[in-house]
Amino acid sequence: MDAELFYVLVGAISVAAFARWRGWPAPLLVTVVALAASFLPFVPELEIDGHLLLNLVLPPLLYSAALDVSFVGFKRSLPQIRRLGIWLVLITALVVGLVAWLIFPSLTLPGALLLGAIVAPPDAVSAAAIGRKLGLPRRVMTVLSGESMINDATSLTLYRVFAAIVAGATLSVWDGVWQFVVAVVLGVAVGLVFGALLHQLRVRLSDPVVIGTFGLLVPFGAYAIAEHLGGSGVLAVVAMGLYVGYNAPRTDYTTRQQETPLWLSADFLLESFVFAYIGLQLPRVISDLGRESVGEILLLAGVVLVVVLLVRPAYIYPAHAWAVWMQHARLRRWEKAVASGEWERRERRDDERRERFAAKHPERAVRRPRRRPTPDEIRARLTEPALTWKDNAVISWAGMRGVVTLATALAAADLAELDAEASHAIVVVAFVVTVGTLLLQGLTLPVLIRGLGVASDVDEAQDAAELAAVRARTRKAGAEFLDRKRTEWAGAHGERDLSIFDAFAKRMTKVEKETDRAQEAEDAAARPTYEDLVALSRGWLQVRREILLEERDAGNLDEELMRELITAMDAEELALDTRGATRPQSRA
Known part of the structure; x- marks a missing residue:
């Protein structure tokens, strides 16, 4: 066999x-x-x-x-x-x-x-x-x-x-419904627990081989345990995969680069x-x-x-026609509530209820202020992506x-x-x-x-618009990051070595090529090292990643497009590590 x-x-x-x-x-x-x-x-x-x-x-x-x-x-x-x-x-x-x-x-x-x-x-x-x-x-x-x-x-x-x-066995319709509800609840719960544990492991360990091996084994464990408890092993694995995939950009880039070809081969x-x-x-x-x-x-x-x-x-x-009719009905009810002022009264009642709860239970009250959703956000919640x-x-x-x-x-x-x-x-x-x-x-x-x-013509147009917006944000955030670092650099290495910083910053932002390094500082102890430049590059990449995550979480950037951009940044960070590994160690 x-x-x-x-x-x-x-x-x-x-x-x-x-x-x-x-x-x-x-x-x-x-x-x-x-x-x-x-x-x-x-x-x-x-x-x-x-x-x-x-x-x-x-x-x-x-x-x-x-x-x-x-x-x-x-x-x-x-x-x-x-x-x-x-x-x-x-x-x-x-x-x-x-x-x-x-x-x-x-x-x-x-x-x-x-x-x-x-x-x-x-x-x-x-x-x-x-x-x-x-x-x-x-x-x-x-x-x-x-x-x-x-x-x-x-x-x-x-x-x-x-x-x-x-x-x-003698089972009624309600017995079957109950079995389905139990399977869903237990399956999703087991999957989220396994997903949270695997994510913590991915965040805390820096060995992509070990993390990849655990990633291959954990789905079997989540499936088996959920089935043993009477839940759905399928939903356990799906919930775990969605949780880990959503949080994957927050892990080390080596984990993502190891994981992608591993699962493609599997x-x-x-x-x-x-x-x-x-x-x-x-x-x-x-x-x-x-x-x-x-x-x-x-x-x-x-x-x-x-x-x-x-x-x-x-x-x-x-089913699609019924769903479209129902979402139009929900939108009409909401718009009617807004026009009559009922929606605003509901919002105020919710705020007053939260304030009373906070006054009665200060230890359990939520400290952050409540942000009311915008009309566009409410419309998005009441509708689903349009299908022709x-x-x-x-x-x-x-x-x-x-x-x-x-x-x-x-x-x-x-x-x-x-x-x-x-x-x-x-x-x-x-x-x-x-x-x-x-x-x-x-x-x-x-x-x-x-x-x-x-075809995906609409996706391409939307991707182009989202890319233009996110690039504008990352350029602005990158410029602010470099401004802060320039001040720190001058304090650590002296004004004479700012030319090195400026040349390196221009190369990262692709304004111009790296300038001549003939004007290096004579003081070798205070001179910026290769590690300083690598740290600057990593900080620049991290700022851009955070902007992408913020845009994804806000719904302004499609998640698949975000993953493509992060993959490109991972390649940049891999190039940093590769150059560091092959760089002659004898040089200062």
Whole structure:
């Protein structure tokens, strides 16, 4: 088994590398090649327990995805993400379950609902890869990525509920709702605790190798502990990744530079294996087709595939129209309250209530003054990022299924309460839906994106405006920093060495090249050293980083754009360290 797994990994990585070289969607090519290779007699048939596969693959993939997601964008798009990640999964599970029960009554209603929960969650790995390559707008990518991180939690919770019913447990609707609430609360709480601990470790340790190793291990721990406590391991890993990713700019630059290629390699390895594993399951699926029910099972698989494809757009467009109507209603109510003075009276009542609380409990009162939100900030809270009908068309067609669907189907097949025919039907349907959506939607999604002309032109214009504004702020902050340092420099090294400072400052601000150093001070003890210049450069970089964080926190700078700018600053700091390491030590 070890040798077989190694051969599969090498083959999958080779095919994925070829796809990347040619600019093709790697998940699709790996799946197609694995499907074709599964017929070859020397290609091994991998059999991995579904629960084990989820525990090994989900935590690192979810954590890596959460690290890259903009927390600010995720928060703003949360209503859209919640509609897709919770309600769409629930509706898909119910519709598929009812249709499967009517077509294949031997599944029983609980078993059919279990099948619905299995095929409900899309996997956005291939959709995200296609979207990034074709330049999908950031608002669409945020929704797709956020959905893929939440819908797995919803699906796995539904899976646990329906599996318990299949096993004979008596659960009401409220029992299922309570299980979901507990899973969400415990999962997010565990994830935030792990995220805070990992962040403190990243801040306090300066060894990027150790921090990177802990980063690889901690997602598994958060997932396992959350599941053990009855929470959602998926949400634990997502919450931890969002927390760590949001605070990543506050850590040492070496940690970020070590982390990025590490997770890119891990994602490449795991995704290649996952899609190869999906394709290699074809022989097992064929063997599960009993002669007496092959037609009925194939009919069920085809119908469920069609239902899965149709339910998504049939839900997205009405749900989006309802959300737009509701946000307009909220805005009208707020504007009416402002016009009548009711909003101002509410604000005053809140201020008076806080003052009474502060007078009664001075030890618990908040010391900082309360800042009232501006009208624009209130409008932003009452609305969500606008999606056009073209954006919703892309989101509707980006519903490819992946490893969660296949792994949970393999785990469900081992339930003792399901008869052999029902177990085989679940595995076959899950495989057909997974491969069918991957190939059908994955191959046509680029055509749809190009045909509709959905591109990131708006993002580019907004990025240019934000860049101009943040550069103006950083130039001003940098000039103030250099003014302060110039005074300190004159006191430490004397007026004669200000020429060195001025030349170095001009080089950092790219006003002019470094000037001739022939006018160095004769007093070697007071002469500025190389370390002084490095410290000045680090301070300059730190001031610019702080401005970027302030702009990000204020909502004036997109988080992905901020990360690109910080990556450029990290490269500058790496150059400082590299020059310091290679500089001759014999010179004063």
